[in-house]
Amino acid sequence: MTKQLLPLIEKIPQSILGFLEYSPSCWSSSLSKTTQAHARILKSGAQNDGYISAKLIASYSNYSCFDDANLVLQSIPDPTVYSFSSLIYALTKAKLFSKSLGVFSRMFSYGLIPDSHVLPNLFKVCAELSAFEAGKQIHCISCVSGLDMDAFVQGSLFHMYMRCGRMEDARKVFDRMFEKDVVTCSALLNGYARKGCLEEVVRILSEMEESGIEPNIVSWNGILSGFNRSGYNKEAVIMFQKMHHLGCFPDEVTVSSVLPSVGDLEKLDLGRQIHGYVAKQGLLKDKCVISAMIDMYGKSGDASGIVKLFEEFEVMETGVCNAYITGLSRNGLVDKALEMFELFKEKKMDLNVVSWTSIISGCAQNGKDIEALELFREMQVAGVKPNRVTIPSMLPACGNIAALVHGRSAHGFAVRINLLEDVHVGSALIDMYAKCGRINMSQIVFDMMPTKNLVCWNSLMSGYSMHGKAKEVMSIFESLVRTRLKPDFISFTSLLSACSQVGLTDEGWRYFGMMSEEYGIKPRLEHYSCMVNLLGRAGKLQEAYDLIKEMPSEPDSCVWGALLNSCRLENNVDLAEIAAEKLFVLEPENPGTYVLLSNIYAAKGMWTEVDRVRNKMESLGMKKNPGCSWIQVKNTVYTVLAGDKSHPQIDQIKEKMDEISKEMRKSGYRPNLDLVMQDVEEQEKEQILWGHSEKLAVVFGLLNTPDGTPLQVIKNLRICGDCHSVIKFISGYEGREIFVRDTNRCQISSNHVFTESHSIILHKFQPNSLSLSALIDSFQGLWSGLI
Numbered sequence: 001m002t003k004q005l006l007p008l009i010e011k012i013p014q015s016i017l018g019f020l021e022y023s024p025s026c027w028s029s030s031l032s033k034t035t036q037a038h039a040r041i042l043k044s045g046a047q048n049d050g051y052i053s054a055k056l057i058a059s060y061s062n063y064s065c066f067d068d069a070n071l072v073l074q075s076i077p078d079p080t081v082y083s084f085s086s087l088i089y090a091l092t093k094a095k096l097f098s099k100s101l102g103v104f105s106r107m108f109s110y111g112l113i114p115d116s117h118v119l120p121n122l123f124k125v126c127a128e129l130s131a132f133e134a135g136k137q138i139h140c141i142s143c144v145s146g147l148d149m150d151a152f153v154q155g156s157l158f159h160m161y162m163r164c165g166r167m168e169d170a171r172k173v174f175d176r177m178f179e180k181d182v183v184t185c186s187a188l189l190n191g192y193a194r195k196g197c198l199e200e201v202v203r204i205l206s207e208m209e210e211s212g213i214e215p216n217i218v219s220w221n222g223i224l225s226g227f228n229r230s231g232y233n234k235e236a237v238i239m240f241q242k243m244h245h246l247g248c249f250p251d252e253v254t255v256s257s258v259l260p261s262v263g264d265l266e267k268l269d270l271g272r273q274i275h276g277y278v279a280k281q282g283l284l285k286d287k288c289v290i291s292a293m294i295d296m297y298g299k300s301g302d303a304s305g306i307v308k309l310f311e312e313f314e315v316m317e318t319g320v321c322n323a324y325i326t327g328l329s330r331n332g333l334v335d336k337a338l339e340m341f342e343l344f345k346e347k348k349m350d351l352n353v354v355s356w357t358s359i360i361s362g363c364a365q366n367g368k369d370i371e372a373l374e375l376f377r378e379m380q381v382a383g384v385k386p387n388r389v390t391i392p393s394m395l396p397a398c399g400n401i402a403a404l405v406h407g408r409s410a411h412g413f414a415v416r417i418n419l420l421e422d423v424h425v426g427s428a429l430i431d432m433y434a435k436c437g438r439i440n441m442s443q444i445v446f447d448m449m450p451t452k453n454l455v456c457w458n459s460l461m462s463g464y465s466m467h468g469k470a471k472e473v474m475s476i477f478e479s480l481v482r483t484r485l486k487p488d489f490i491s492f493t494s495l496l497s498a499c500s501q502v503g504l505t506d507e508g509w510r511y512f513g514m515m516s517e518e519y520g521i522k523p524r525l526e527h528y529s530c531m532v533n534l535l536g537r538a539g540k541l542q543e544a545y546d547l548i549k550e551m552p553s554e555p556d557s558c559v560w561g562a563l564l565n566s567c568r569l570e571n572n573v574d575l576a577e578i579a580a581e582k583l584f585v586l587e588p589e590n591p592g593t594y595v596l597l598s599n600i601y602a603a604k605g606m607w608t609e610v611d612r613v614r615n616k617m618e619s620l621g622m623k624k625n626p627g628c629s630w631i632q633v634k635n636t637v638y639t640v641l642a643g644d645k646s647h648p649q650i651d652q653i654k655e656k657m658d659e660i661s662k663e664m665r666k667s668g669y670r671p672n673l674d675l676v677m678q679d680v681e682e683q684e685k686e687q688i689l690w691g692h693s694e695k696l697a698v699v700f701g702l703l704n705t706p707d708g709t710p711l712q713v714i715k716n717l718r719i720c721g722d723c724h725s726v727i728k729f730i731s732g733y734e735g736r737e738i739f740v741r742d743t744n745r746c747q748i749s750s751n752h753v754f755t756e757s758h759s760i761i762l763h764k765f766q767p768n769s770l771s772l773s774a775l776i777d778s779f780q781g782l783w784s785g786l787i
Helices: 003-011 012-021 026-030 030-043 051-062 064-074 079-091 097-109 116-128 134-142 150-164 167-176 181-195 198-211 215-228 233-245 252-264 268-280 287-299 303-313 318-330 335-344 352-364 370-382 390-400 404-416 424-436 439-448 455-466 472-484 487-500 505-517 526-538 541-549 556-571 573-586 589-602 607-619 651-667 683-692 694-703 721-734 756-765 771-779
Strands: 628-633 636-641 711-715 738-741 746-748
Touching: 003 607, 026 134, 026 303, 030 051, 051 079, 064 079, 079 116, 079 352, 079 439, 097 116, 097 134, 097 756, 116 150, 116 198, 134 150, 150 181, 150 233, 167 181, 167 589, 181 198, 181 215, 198 487, 198 607, 215 252, 233 252, 252 268, 252 287, 252 335, 268 287, 287 303, 287 607, 287 694, 303 556, 318 335, 318 352, 318 439, 335 589, 352 390, 370 390, 370 404, 370 636, 390 424, 404 487, 424 455, 439 455, 455 472, 472 487, 472 771, 487 505, 487 526, 505 526, 526 541, 526 556, 541 556, 541 573, 556 589, 573 589, 573 711, 628 694, 651 694, 651 721, 694 711, 694 721, 721 738
Parallel strands: 711 738
Antiparallel strands: 628 636, 628 711, 738 746
């Protein structure tokens, strides 16, 4: 305290002097005393003293009165570092990081250099804001002032670079540190693990050993969680085994960190060993450990392990139940998952958004599409708000059964809660619209996405490929190549599939070669399947068979299935028998192979062989999968089976069919009886054709929707040529847009071809002029149909 200030201090009452003690804690006894002290200081004229003003700033800041503290700071004619540091520290403590950085900027404008007490706060601020550039500048200031060698400054600088993901800079600071401890080393280990740098992790562990620093359980947990969370599963398992070898005993955090990687690698034996260790150490009561164990068994395909572990757990906890539902669904036990989910609801468990999303996703991935949509509706009723994971989980169900209304409603919901910027939501919408026959809407969604990753591009390419638009797929691929994104094996699958559907043999071979030669992508089985399909459709069956024989890996059922299907198109019995024999071994329980071979024999009039194949099917207890179609009327999805005579409206459907049949015969139509692979009379063959599920579904839609309403139908099996012709006629006769697709691709549309229907829809939704507000308006009221 200066001599010049003493006369002023003497004028301040003793009660205030007592309050103005040296410890900052004395300043925080009450806000009212702070304001009183401030008033006395102003009255006495002592406010220009830096020490007293700094005390006032600190006291106001303790009560979060930052505006008052700032006014005091502004009133000081010659502020010191100590004056600014009080406010910087308080703002940082209150997590007002941007304001803290602003105060430092003002401090620096006065020519004041931060000291070793201010710098750690500033580096913490930069770490929280991920403000790497600002942190680097402050680092330079610390170097100029010679404070970069201070232990506290080095520690905070190191953690700042770590938080900003600048591993090289963090390592340079680490190497210069005089005092390295296990905390700093553990942080560096975790950082390198998150980057997947196994060699660096091993090197640092070796350096720690040389320095006499022993890694503790926190160090190892940081390594394992870093590798696991970044998808470096193999590295996580290697380090877990190294940890065990060095005699460090895992705890519950260790187990929970490594088990996801064990599951992803499907190392069931290792998982069981960890299970034994967990049981021995008494960790099976930990909910995180149980959840991770169930997840591991689920990923490793051990369904019995999932059930046994869950039944042994004494407490029903939400996280454990969520893992159980996911594990069951992942292993095809979706009926069991649904049963357990209903049980959880009955027990009034606190089911969260993860619970609902897990069961919805499980249903959508296991053919329970209608159940997925119903659960999505129940989720809204239960008051659980969907998130950016729920929407992409339920949209595939909409696409699988062409539930366009539900899909558009979900789109509207995503718009309202600002999820369209999420690439996963956008990709799922692109896929859903494509499967529902609205490829133009897929394009609109794609064009409106602010950022696009490779998944988005692949979804769009797959959509156009599904619609048989090879030129568009190739054009999108060229646009993708012009970006910084690199095509992957999925990109080329869409390309080859599109080429195969329209018979572009030369282009298919070009892309097949480009995949490995230009992009270093080794052809997978799905690529060979596409090429076999492409050659088969072009009538080059022998060339397709030669390609299979030259494959570097053993052909799977998809490859042989593509050849068998091509044999059906060309009625090639010899190669069909070869392909079928392979499929009988690869998929002994698949009735589709027997049906397809039987149809090839029937097309050749080889009825003895047909009977032999069908008798073998019966002896094995197999049945042909019945044709099934879905159609959405209003907000309900209806299922129609082939030859269904028990349908409530079967009489009206038959009457309408007779009307359509008569009109078609007037125009010269005759049913294609060659498509009926049964040795029966022609009249019965015609009845079989008219009983196809897609025809029944279309007529059901005509009867139950207003004139002019578009119809959307999806079938579980391939659509035959006769249905193609009949539904095309119905579209013109009734003046309706009719979209019909099977499980692979869209087959037909209204007004004879896809192009015409697209022009109609694009007239309503022009991609170049569509605004976000217009899109939101177009979805108004749709979401209410789901809740």
